[in-house]
Amino acid sequence: MTAHPPPAAAGNRSQPDPRPSSSKGAHTSPTVDVHAHVLIPEVEALVAGLPGLAEARALDARRNGSAALAVSGPMVAERIPRLTDVAVRLAAMDAQGVDVQLVSPSPSHYHYWADEETAEKVYRLANEATAAHCAQAPGRLHGLGLVPLQHPESAVRALELAVGMGLLGVEISSHAQGRELSDPAYEPFWTRAEETGAILFLHPFGCTLDERLDQWYLSNTVGQxxxxxxxxxxxxxxxxxxxxxxxxxxxxxxxxxxxxHIGRSDHAWSARSDAGAGCAHLPSSYLKRLYFDSLVHDPQVLRALIGAAGADRVLLGSDFPFDMGTEDPVGALRAARLPDDHFHAVRGANATTLLRLT
Incomplete structure (x- = not known):
């Protein structure tokens, strides 16, 4: 394995550039962060006072607990410039040694409680605002939109709108109320996403274990x-x-x-007729058809993820700029002490190919 030097201090450009350099191949690809967010105040203004919002926020409060909410409010407020101001975002990216971000709306904008008419307004506004944000830094910022998972019949239209605006795909949560991602109603959406080559960024918001996780921020650390x-x-x-x-x-x-922990899924698929009835191959084999960001907060877990999915299936991610992310995504990647080719693949080469940046 190739040992890499310690990361440069975030925000101090007098330190050595955290991006390793080389003259060929993956080593010269840009550093690409696929997990970064934008906050869209206009979306929250749109839904303010509408029926269903108060109930959704009450559920969110129960799931997270009062102590978590007391911390999260000031945390988000302090980060609003990085979430909304392109110049501030680019300065932070420069300090991190990140060349390109794939920017998705804050998951708080999903609003899967909304009726169909409101949902259309939400996704149109979110998609337009994200596209406009990224257009201020072409080449450095690429965007993802939203679709209303609670209204599967509208998801294709929302996806096509996002792609038509120049967004690379859409961000989705882990479920909508009463619907899992296995619901047959989503088949047209999967079909169209496959046809268009759109990126689907799976980012949960909220956990259905509810009050069991309402202390110590378990709603995020365990729930997500x-x-x-x-x-x-x-x-x-x-x-x-x-x-x-x-x-x-x-x-x-x-x-x-x-x-x-995919071995348990493989065992169930092999040992039980009910577990193996729906998919054709061992569950672990599908990891190599998916992509994963690198945001696991532990170098040993990152190495295990790469071992399970393959170095070509892991992409740099920071959760910019939230506190459950990392301020130094390249340094976190370097801490895993990967072989040099794996390091550069995750740092940017995989995303450059997937997002068709060249």
């Missing part, structure tokens, strides 16, 4: 990885990935618990 694992399992075991082998799904947070 659990939601990732459940959602990916629905895609795998239901046969969605068999029927749509060219889907381009990026799972946030390293795919949660699933990639490093």
């Amino acid at each position: 990885p659990a939601e990732n694992a459940v959602a990916l399992s629905h895609l795998i075991f239901s046969g969605v990935l068999d029927r749509h082998p060219e889907l381009k799904v990026i799972a946030a947070h390293g795919g949660g618990y699933l990639p490093t």
Whole structure:
């Protein structure tokens, strides 16, 4: 394995550039962060006071707990410039040694409680605002839009709108109320996403374990990885990935618990007729059809993720600029002490190919 030097201090450009350099191949690709967010105040103004919003926020409060909300409010407020101001974003990217961000709306903008008319207004506004944000830095910022998972019949239209605006795809949560990603109602959406080559960024928001996780920020630290694992399992075991082998799904947070615990899924598929009824191959084989960001907060877990999915299936991710992300994504990647070719693949070469940046 190739040992890499310690990362440069974030924000100090007098330090050595954290981006390794080489003269050929993947080593010269840009550093690409596929997990970064934009906040769109206009979306929240649109839904303010509408029926359903208060109930959704009350559920969110129950799931997270009062202590978490007391921390999260000031945290987001402090980061609003980085979430909304392109110049501030670019300065932060420069300090991190990141050349390109794939920018998705804050998951708080999903609003899957909304009726069909409101949902259309939400996704149109979110897609327009994200496209406009990224257009201020062409080449450095690329965007993802939203679709209303609660209204599967509208998802294709929303996806086509996003792609038509120049966005590279859409961000989706792990489920909508009453619907898992295995729901047959989503088949037209998967079909169109496959046809267009759109990126689908799977980023959970909220966990259905509810009040069991309302202390110590378990709603995020346990809830998000659990939601990732459940959602990916629905895609795998239901046969969605068999029927749509060219889907381009990026799972946030390293795919949660699933990639490093996939052996249990393989055993169930082999040992039980009910577990193996929906998909054609061992569950672990589908990891190589998916993509995962590198945001796992542990170099050993990152190495295990790469071992399970392959170095060509992991992409740099930071969750910019939230506190559950990393301020130094390249340094976090370097800490895993990967072989040089794997390091550069994850740093940017994989994303450069997937997002068709060249």
